[in-house]
Amino acid sequence: MAKALTFKMGGSEFYAPPVKLERKKVYGWTDLVATDRWGDTCSIAYLSPDDALVIPSGGLKQATVDECGRWVENNSLVAYGEDGEPLPMVPSSFDVPITLTETATEEEFLDNEWDSVYQLAAPALAEAVGDLIYKFDFSYRGGTSHSDAYLMNTPNGLFLFTGNRQEFPLLTLAEETVIDDNEETEEEIDELDFGMF
Numbered sequence: 001m002a003k004a005l006t007f008k009m010g011g012s013e014f015y016a017p018p019v020k021l022e023r024k025k026v027y028g029w030t031d032l033v034a035t036d037r038w039g040d041t042c043s044i045a046y047l048s049p050d051d052a053l054v055i056p057s058g059g060l061k062q063a064t065v066d067e068c069g070r071w072v073e074n075n076s077l078v079a080y081g082e083d084g085e086p087l088p089m090v091p092s093s094f095d096v097p098i099t100l101t102e103t104a105t106e107e108e109f110l111d112n113e114w115d116s117v118y119q120l121a122a123p124a125l126a127e128a129v130g131d132l133i134y135k136f137d138f139s140y141r142g143g144t145s146h147s148d149a150y151l152m153n154t155p156n157g158l159f160l161f162t163g164n165r166q167e168f169p170l171l172t173l174a175e176e177t178v179i180d181d182n183e184e185t186e187e188e189i190d191e192l193d194f195g196m197f
Contacts, residue, residue, distance in 0.1 A: 005160075006097040007125055007151075013097065014125035018118035018160055079144045092142035093149075100151065104135040109150050114163040120151075126158040138162050 004017040034042040046055040064072045079087045120126075129151060138149030138160075147162040 003094050005093060005120075007100055007122075008097045009100040009125075009128050012128070014122055014128065016120040016122035016125055016158070018120055021117045021119055087144040089144060090137070090139045090142055090146050092140065093138050094140075095142070098136050098138075100129075100134045100136065102135045104133045104150060106133070108135070108165075109133050109152070109161075111166055111168060112148060112150070112161070112163040113166050114161055115147060116162045118160040118162075120158040120160055122158060126153050129153045129158065 004015040007014045007016065036042055044057040046057075046060060047053070048055060064074065064077065066072050081087050130153060132153075134151040136149050136151070137146040139146040140162075148165050150161045152159055152161065
């Protein structure tokens with residue numbers, strides 16, 4: 001069973017396991033399978049830089065090494081901000097309750113670039129949310145950053161949208177221009193002399 005998110009609202013707690021909506025689940029998908037002449041499925045492999053080794057899929061991994069070339073585990077790395085101070089760690093939203101207090105407008109909701117959409121099967125929470133859009137910080141795994149999240153009730157169920165707010169500046173003309181229809185401009189049209197060709 002999927003891990004549930006805990007929402008706190010109006011003195012009550014609601015539990016809802018999120019189900020991620022994926023494009024291939026909505027629209028379907030196709031796979032292109034390569035086979036050899038005997039009908040066996042081919043797999044991807046890589047050649048080493050000296051062409052001496054065949055490395056099967058999954059045999060390569062990106063790694064971080066220190067100045068001596070020693071392997072460094074990702075959990076030992078520390079992220080720093082522009083001011084040179086370590087960035088605070090954000091807990092996973094699955095580990096701490098999410099308190100729903102801040103609401104958002106429809107315009108604020110639409111001014112986002114979405115990363116993920118989750119459906120929540122929680123009728124009691126959907127009833128408590130009603131027609132409002134709730135906004136909160138969301139972090140799937142925890143770390144040094146979080147996404148902007150919006151909880152919205154729709155006729156098709158309760159949905160959780162995660163993404164990043166985008167600024168859409170209003171573009172206007174630098175200055176107003178008046179068009180005078182009475183002013184006529186005449187263009188001189190030279191007559192073509194086909195003899196000069």
